[in-house]
Amino acid sequence: MEQEPILQVENLHTHFFTKSGVVKAVDGVSFDIKPGETLGIVGESGSGKSITAMSIMRLIKDPPGKIVDGRVLFKGENLLEKSKKEMRSIRGNQISMVFQDPMTSLNPVFTVEKQMVETIQTHRKVSKKEAIDRAVELLDLVGIPSARSRLKSYPHEFSGGMRQRVMIALALSCDPEVLIADEPTTALDVTIQAQILELLERLQKELGMAIVMITHDLGVVAEVCDRVMVMYAGKPVEFSEVTELFDHPKHPYTWGLMSSIPQIKNRQDRLEAISGLPPDLRDLPQGCSFAPRCKHAMDKCHEVDPAFREHIPAHHVRCLLYEEKEEVTT
Template identity: 70%
Template sequence: MEEQYLLKVDNLHTHFFTKTGVVKAVDGVSFSIRSGETLGIVGESGSGKSITALSIMKLVPNPPGRIVEGAIYYNGEDLMSKSEKQMRRIRGNKLSMIFQDPMTSLNPVFTIGRQLVETVRAHRDLSKRQAEARAIELLTLVGIPDPKQRLKNYPHEFSGGMRQRVMIAMALACDPELLIADEPTTALDVTVQAQILELLKRLQEELGMAIIMITHDLGVVAEICDRVMVMYAGRQVEFTNRIALFDHPKHPYTWGLLDSIPKMEKEKRRLQAIAGHPPDLRYLPQGCYFADRCKQATEECKMHEPTLTKLDDHHLVRCLLYEDIKVEST
């Protein structure tokens, strides 16, 4: 490995063992992220993007979920071999995560101050007073006005956007090197979303952390991601940089996603919807998982499973359409 990666995920398989069958939520995902970079993971509900994130943090609820295969390297260290105790030291310190819903991630019966101080002291050996000073510093960092007073407030006294800022402050408590943001703006209004995206961009510049941005909104991807991984039914179907994703999308699913977004142009065109719906992860079809909904699909697609093909240095795609190209070029 020539290049230094902050985090490298190799052939990750996370399955859920339920009464009605094995749900292959994440089924062979590999990627890596450098420090200071923003990686986007895009996909619809059930595509496995959140489970990928939880797997990295080793927070997959077990049972029923289990990482059945794969390796996760953080700064060269294998996270899979870490004990829960060791993981606790890494979580929050080096790797941090923010969640979609700031309403349910904060405890309603404790003040923001108490929750922030608790987080800070869980990871750092600080006195109560020092931790409080750090909490004020953090709230200032995420742009909450009058932080000293706000420490005494309860979560319900904050608006949605403010709560998400508090969550971000908490995640930043120990200057993490990697922040995993799981749909951080989905529950927010568009003007507040703009504020939070600006905030994340600013924090990344100031603190130099890497961000994994999980989202279903390609607009958000276009806004802040350097590289993008598109997921479908637990697998990556396309992986490339931001410009190539929007200018030269290769996978029919990515085309479909881009076409489904209503464009705000003067001329109205009918939306190009992707027919059907994603497959049941318990009963995955043979061949390409997207074949049922794909306009390009041939008989071949329903028989053979496509592999992740490298088109060029920064473009991977999982589709039979491109497998020939690989043969020609190699």
């Protein structure tokens, strides 16, 4: 039986109103995620993936940022219509977040205990002792040895990997139904990266939460995600099952991302990079945003912005190459 999605993002637009113009950081993003599923969001820096996550959490600083359009449905209710207070009771409770840099994401002047207990007590009516017991349980869960004694430690007394485990424990404090992981392994050593990914996979199996995995690393996507959305310049350009994406990538930008992964089998002197730079989000080119960097761009690509379409079942692409073939008129 098909499960109901727990989180649906529909046509999300988050813009930043700066002195030098409107930055369309997120410009029409839609996706959904079901309980227990892992959805990957991939893209370069500035493609809007983190802003998408922050928009779901309603953590965009206003001013200059503003969610100008769209809906974020969590269990059928639109989060964008919630009051600040209602949002606070959801954040860290039903939807929680793990950030990129564990070195700076924990408050350096408070003990881990204080940071965990305050989260638990914000959302649960429990005594301090019960909250401490819960914190110990969580640190055990994320694999921090001698958890009870480590509670009294400050963040700087942990290594980077351990801090990210603490961050994950913190995010799991109140059994969230959705965990948004914003580049959770980017700042870590490769060996630690693998450990953290394994940890997230194990926790998901045990706790059954949905994970939105934001990353620029296709390796991470291949390892943990069920479905994946590729973003470029604030827009989704391709969206499909992860095996489908790796086996049959459709969008030229996805091709570019794939060929810039080093391969041990056919060593090259130079990796193939996508030429050019991402466009200025204040002043997007006419037509397809990726056209100026696209090897396959046609004249039309500079004029018409392609629609995001399901060209084959469960595989969306935003590219005119496929429109041509199907001869769809827009």
